[in-house]
Amino acid sequence: MSNTENLPRLLAELTALLRGLPGSTAPLANTLSVHAWGFETFGRTDALDLFARHPLALSATPHVLATPGALAVLDVTLDGLTIGVFADVADGVLARLWVVGPTADDATTEPAVPVASDDFLSQDRTACAGDALDHPALDAATWPQVEAGAAAALEEVSEPAAASSSRAVVVRAFSSGDAFAALYTLRVLSPGLPRLAHRRWALAAGRIGADGTQLLRRLAVSDACPAPTSVLF
Amino acid sequence: MNTAMTTTPWNQHPQVRSPVGRTIGDLLALRPRHQPLDGFDDVYFDFVDYIVRCTHRIWEEKDIGLCRTHYADDVVMHTLAGPARGRESVVQGTLGALAAYADRQVIAEDVIWSEDAPALFYSSHRITSRSTLEGSDALYGAASGAAQMATTVADCLVRENLIVEEWLFRDNARAALQMGHAPRAVALAQAEADQAGDPQRHAWRRQWMDKVRGAQQAWPEAGHPAEGPMRMLCAAWVDDLYGEAAAAVSPSVEVRWPTGRRGWGRGYLIGCLVQLRAQLHDFHFNVEHWAARPLPNGEVAVALRWAGCGVHASQGVWGTASGREILVAGSSHYVLRNGRIVRDQTVFDELAVLRQVLGGLGANLPGATQ
Numbered sequence: 001m002s003n004t005e006n007l008p009r010l011l012a013e014l015t016a017l018l019r020g021l022p023g024s025t026a027p028l029a030n031t032l033s034v035h036a037w038g039f040e041t042f043g044r045t046d047a048l049d050l051f052a053r054h055p056l057a058l059s060a061t062p063h064v065l066a067t068p069g070a071l072a073v074l075d076v077t078l079d080g081l082t083i084g085v086f087a088d089v090a091d092g093v094l095a096r097l098w099v100v101g102p103t104a105d106d107a108t109t110e111p112a113v114p115v116a117s118d119d120f121l122s123q124d125r126t127a128c129a130g131d132a133l134d135h136p137a138l139d140a141a142t143w144p145q146v147e148a149g150a151a152a153a154l155e156e157v158s159e160p161a162a163a164s165s166s167r168a169v170v171v172r173a174f175s176s177g178d179a180f181a182a183l184y185t186l187r188v189l190s191p192g193l194p195r196l197a198h199r200r201w202a203l204a205a206g207r208i209g210a211d212g213t214q215l216l217r218r219l220a221v222s223d224a225c226p227a228p229t230s231v232l233f
Numbered sequence: 234m235n236t237a238m239t240t241t242p243w244n245q246h247p248q249v250r251s252p253v254g255r256t257i258g259d260l261l262a263l264r265p266r267h268q269p270l271d272g273f274d275d276v277y278f279d280f281v282d283y284i285v286r287c288t289h290r291i292w293e294e295k296d297i298g299l300c301r302t303h304y305a306d307d308v309v310m311h312t313l314a315g316p317a318r319g320r321e322s323v324v325q326g327t328l329g330a331l332a333a334y335a336d337r338q339v340i341a342e343d344v345i346w347s348e349d350a351p352a353l354f355y356s357s358h359r360i361t362s363r364s365t366l367e368g369s370d371a372l373y374g375a376a377s378g379a380a381q382m383a384t385t386v387a388d389c390l391v392r393e394n395l396i397v398e399e400w401l402f403r404d405n406a407r408a409a410l411q412m413g414h415a416p417r418a419v420a421l422a423q424a425e426a427d428q429a430g431d432p433q434r435h436a437w438r439r440q441w442m443d444k445v446r447g448a449q450q451a452w453p454e455a456g457h458p459a460e461g462p463m464r465m466l467c468a469a470w471v472d473d474l475y476g477e478a479a480a481a482v483s484p485s486v487e488v489r490w491p492t493g494r495r496g497w498g499r500g501y502l503i504g505c506l507v508q509l510r511a512q513l514h515d516f517h518f519n520v521e522h523w524a525a526r527p528l529p530n531g532e533v534a535v536a537l538r539w540a541g542c543g544v545h546a547s548q549g550v551w552g553t554a555s556g557r558e559i560l561v562a563g564s565s566h567y568v569l570r571n572g573r574i575v576r577d578q579t580v581f582d583e584l585a586v587l588r589q590v591l592g593g594l595g596a597n598l599p600g601a602t603q
Contacts, residue, residue, distance in 0.1 A: 030257040031342050031361075040495075042361055042382065043340050044257065069530040090254020090529040111410050112493025113550055113583075117504035121476065129484040129498050133571055136531065169485050169497040185497050231410065231492055233417050233551050233587055 006092050007066050013094060014071065014087060015058055020051035029095040035201065036099035038107025038225050047097070054104055056083070063218060065181045065205055067137045067174045072181035074205050074218045084203030084220030086172060086183045098183060100203045103223035112228035119167045119187060127151050128184075130170030137174035145214050146173050146182045149204030153184055156221045157200060165189045168202065181205040188224070198224040241348035243457055243525040249279040252341040254529050260285055260341065271352050272393025274302070281344045284356045284389070291327060292339045300324045303396060310399040313562050313585035314423075315594065316437050334364035334381070342384075343566060345536035347524035354391045357524055357536030359384065359566050359578065366412065372419065373412045383408040384489075386564035386580045388522065388538050400538055402563045405584035406492040416492070416584050417552070417591075423584075424593030435595025442542040442560050448519040458533045459523035462567045462574060469506045470518040470541060479503050482574045489578045491563075502577060508550055513543025513559060533569040538562075545590055557596040559589050 013026040034041045037054045041047055062075035071094075073085040084100035119129070128150035132143040150168035157166075166188045173182040186200040206217035248267050252260055268279040277283040287303050290296050300323045310317040317326060331337065342359040349355050361384045367376050384407075388400040406416040427435065450467065453459045461481055468478040479499035488502045489495055496504070510516055518541040525535045540562040545555045563581025567574050589596040 027256045027258070029254045030260060031253070031340060043338070043363065045338070046363075088254075093254050093256060095254040095529075110407070110493045112495065113491075113508075115490075115494055115496060115501060115504040115508055117496065117498070117500040119498055119500045121479070121500055121503075131484055134483045134485055134573060134575055136571060167498075171485055171487070171497065187497075228493055231406075231416070233406075 006068075006089075007064070007071075010066070010071055010087075010089065010092070010094065011064065011073075014073070014085065014097075017047065017094065017097075018051055018056040018058060018085070018099070020048070020053070020055035027093055029090060029093050032094060032096065034097045034099070036097065037101065038103035038109070038223070040109065056085075056099060056101075058085075063205060065174075065176045065179055067176060069137060070172060070174050070181075072174075072183070072203060072205055074203065074220055082218065082220045084183075084201075086181070086203055088172070098201055098203070100183075100201045100220040100222045103225060107226050109226045109228045111231045113233075114230045119165075125165070125167075127154055127166070128168050128170065130173070132173075135170070135173040138180065139175040141212060142173075142175055142180045142208055144212075145180060145206055145208060145217075146170060146204075148214065149182050149202075149206065149217065149219065150184055152217065152219055153186060153200075153202035153204065153221050154188075156202070156219065157186065157188055165195070178209075179205065179207045186221075198227055200224055243347065243459075244527050245348075246279070247527060249281050249346075249526075251343055251345075251526055251528050251534060252281065252285055253343055253534070261289065274394055277394075280346055280354050280356065280391075283391070283394075284344045284346075284358050285341045288339050288341065288358070288360070292331070292337055295331065297324060297327045297331065300327060303394060305392075305395040305397040308396055308398065310401055311562075312401045312403075313560065313582040314588070315435070333368035333370040334366060335368065337362055337364035343528075343534055345524045345526050345534045345566065349390075352392060355522065355524060356387075356389045356391065357522075357538065357564060357566065358387045358389065359564075359580070360387065361385075373409075373414060377413075379412045381408045381411050383411070384578070384580055386536075386566065388536075388564060400562075400564075402580045403582055404491045404580055405582045406587070409584060410492070416587055420584055420587035420593070421591050423588045424591035424597075427588070427593035427595070428597055432595060432598050435598070438560055438589075438595050441540060441562070442558065445519050445540045445542050445560075446517045448517075448521075450519060453523055457523070458525040458569055458572070459535045459537065461569065461572060462535050462537055462565070463520050463523060465574065466520065466537065466539065466565070467518070469503075470510055470516065473510070475503045475506060478506065482577075483570070486574055487576045489576075491579070491581055491583045505579075509541075509561065510543075512545055512547050512549035512551055512554075513541070513561075514546040516541060516543035528568065531570070532575075535567040535569060537565045537567075539565065551587060551590045555590045555592075555596075557589060557592065559586060559596065561586055 071087040088096035132140040168184040184202040201222040264278040346356040385403040390398040522538040565579040568576035
């Protein structure tokens with residue numbers, strides 16, 4: 001399902017990076033940032049170190065979608081877990097990476113100033129934030145399926161979308177022929193009090209029939225990411 | 234005063250590429266010059282290369298003496314903790330930093346530049362630096378093996394290979410946390426030190442605030458990509474129309490602000506803007522410089538250098554209202570897709586803000602609060 005001539009090379013580089021092979025010479029962006037296993041890293045060196053500690057071996061036949069600016073992979077681990085990988089590609093170089101999967105036992109996140117935010121800006125709430133216009137590589141007719149992927153991701157984490165205050169933001173989305181891929185960040189709020197929030201990632205990929213209906217959808221949803229300790233000045 | 238007097242179209246010289254998405258080998262490769270750069274050293278093939286390569290040579294290759302051929306003798310380096318003046322102060326400051334943190338990697342995230350007058354270049358260089366405390370730091374003590382990974386934006390005005398003026402914004406509160414220190418305790422010690430000695434050395438702060446209060450906002454020429462982000466910031470911090478500001482932003486906007494603020498969506502961006510503004514009464518705000526450059530995949534990068542000031546009269550993230558007048562200055566780097574903001578990375582020195590809140594940098598002086 002490729003539409004880029006660079007795909008075999010990019011997949012080989014991605015596979016080498018994910019396997020954490022020491023001395024990898026894969027041409028990665030110097031600013032490569034990674035969201036994986038509950039960590040966020042910045043820079044090529046830290047990315048290589050992360051996957052050396054937490055390698056991921058893709059199967060021989062993962063489900064792959066690509067455009068010149070992005071690459072999406074859905075795969076199933078030996079444990080039967082669906083896992084997603086999404087990469088930004090800039091001028092043929094892996095520039096940013098998300099692994100949508102479990103959170104490592106040693107995952108940590110930096111302290112952060114807490115910010116009070118209203119995700120909805122209205123009582124007329126929708127479970128999916130995004131706009132097809134912000135994703136030029138996406139066939140706009142596919143947008144309802146991207147929104148449906150958001151609802152499915154929220155349901156996967158036991159959050160009935162219509163009744164909750166949780167929300168999915170479409171971070172990336174693109175089409176490739178009759179298929180699409182969308183990466184979401186989920187802010188999941190607990191239904192009771194206190195209203196505790198946590199963040200997850202989700203990756204959906206699907207195929208659209210000639211009449212616009214969805215023929216197939218695959219979905220990976222990450223574990224909850226570690227919540228940052230609040231910085232109180 | 235607004236300094237942006239762009240004479241060169243923002244997207245001229247497309248061969249001068251952003252560092253975004255490039256490998257380190259590509260960034261450091263030597264090439265023939267492909268942009269007119271009168272008076273620049275032969276080794277630099279374009280202005281982005283000048284910024285990235287001279288930073289690499291000085292900080293990573295340790296040729297610190299190159300500061301003497303890359304900074305003007307009377308250079309002024311503005312920070313929110315006060316200005317440093319003169320080329321030798323740049324040399325000495327670099328030596329001191331590398332004596333404590335020798336392994337500093339200066340990872341160029343982007344260089345958003347403009348040619349503001351013939352042969353007068355302006356760069357907004359976003360850097361994330363990784364470094365380990367293996368020496369002795371005046372602020373954070375002896376070698377501890379603690380590591381910093383803080384983001385800096387260095388805005389430089391450059392003529393004929395020399396940086397003639399620089400504005401440096403660093404996420405220092407995040408760095409303090411990474412070093413295992415409470416930002417308030419660090420800021421308090423600095424504020425107490427500020428209250429000793431000649432108070433005139435803090436006059437720069439009053440002058441900068443006076444400039445902000447007296448400024449009339451200038452605007453880019455029609456069609457310049459910086460106009461949208463400027464209107465967004467002014468809608469928020471001049472008119473307090475946060476919903477209108479957010480309407481100019483993608484619903485999927487990624488927001489990265491100082492001291493670990495990370496989020497997605499319009500509501501989160503509004504949260505950051507309101508959090509700062511809510512504490513500062515009688516707030517004045519001015520965008521002092523703008524620039525824009527093309528990015529890969531059809532995106533556009535915009536850099537805004539801005540300053541704001543107001544009276545810390547409401548409690549908030551910086552603690553109980555101090556009643557002091559506070560200066561905040563920083564840089565916001567935006568990524569535009571289809572003309573809309575999809576990423577906001579804002580950097581200001583929140584440690585220096587706390588230092589003012591606690592009476593440092595001259596904020597305690599009579600007449601410092603209006």
